Amino acid sequence: MKKEKSAIAYYITPHGFGHAVRSLEVLRVLADLAPGIEPIIVSDIPDALVEQNLGSLPRIRRLRLDVGLYQHDSIRFDLEKSLDLLSRLNAESEQIIAREVEFIRREGIKVVISDIAWLPFEAAYRCGIPSIGIGNFTWDWIYDVYAAKDPRWAPIISTIRRGYQKCSLFLRLPMHGDCSACPRVEDVPLVARKAKKSRSLVRSILGLTSTDKVILVSFVSLDLKESAVGNLENMDGIVLLYKSPMKFDVAGAICLDGAPVSFADVVGASDAVLTKPGYGIVSDCLAQGTPIIYTERGQLSEYDVLVETINRELTSVFIDSKNFRAGNWAPSIAQILAMERRAPDLRIDGADVCAARIVSIRKPGS
Secondary structure (H helix, E strand, O other), X not given: OOOOOEEEEEEEOOOOOHHHHHHHHHHHHHHHHOOOEEEEEEEOOOHHHHHHHHOOOOEEEEOOOOOOXXXXXXXXXXXXXXXXXXXXXXXXXXXXXXXXXXXXXXXXEXXXXXXXXXXXXXXXXXXXXXXXXXXXXXXXXXXXXXXXOOHHHHHHHHHHHHHHOOOOEEEEOOOOOOOOOOOOEEEOOOEOOOOOOOHHHHHHHOOOOOOOEEEEEEOOOOOOXXXXXXXXXXXXXXXXXXXXXXXXXXXXOXXXXXXXXXXXXXXXXXXXXXXXXXXXXXXXXXXHOOOEEEOOOOXXXXXXXXXXXXXXXXXXXXXXXXXXXXXXXXXXXXXXXXXXXXXXXXXXXXXXXXXXXXXXXXXXOO
16 A cells, blocks of 8 residues: 655745755755655745756745845845835735645645745644744844834834744754744754765866866856956956856856756866855855855845855955956956865755754654
């Protein structure tokens, strides 16, 4: 007799790709550890990103249950637009929770996991099932900074904290901010993707040599002026790599789309990554020991936490937003290429720990 699969609902925030990448890594490990569990992803992250990290598409319920911060591109975000979207979400919260309760009961969901929307915890609580949060911060901590200057944020933050208070267990990742809105917190190691192919093999696949100076430009989107592009095209001896959805119309740059290598493989094969600090790319660099050239990203509490880890664990160089947007990258690239490469000292088996914890919380009495 075929054993029926046990369903879990995994909610993933649409804010950036870092949350999605780490969530998919946990789901990848979970599939091997407990094949009897059927995950339903609740998010509007791209199918291509899911397939790249899982190898196939599980069930996906297209729904966005939090906002994060509304962004113009990978660096600039719009607080007024973010507040407007969050206000609408807050006004509809009871209807949303009721809909999620119906979904959980209809699908026979046994555990709710969220990175890091707060409304699913309330829905799980009303259904009497456990819920797990996975993240390095909760949104109330991010928004607190804005509330100090604008009282319109206050009622939204109150609703968010009420949701997190219903979280049965929060698995707190390294590089974390305040997660005290969740009553039960456990620390876990870094969730990070690991390269499967060697540096030399990846470079060979991409048509690069062992001596090429390779910089991976890692952004979801980037809006550079024509003059900045001209400056980048005048750099001698530097190979720039990029991947969609970023559009990077720089002559000589290599697009990775379609190449038979993973993103982690490319991070490991690069001499440095040029990026803005985000959990996903910082984790990839930590896992591979790849140096980082990083720039600013606006007023975001997570930034300082990530930068502290970057400077402690990795070879790193800061490039200010003025030089970054002007395409004056050459001095920073030359600086980091001349520096000794450091080896991070931290555990990167967080996906295994989180997956095991998801399995254990489903057991009676856990």
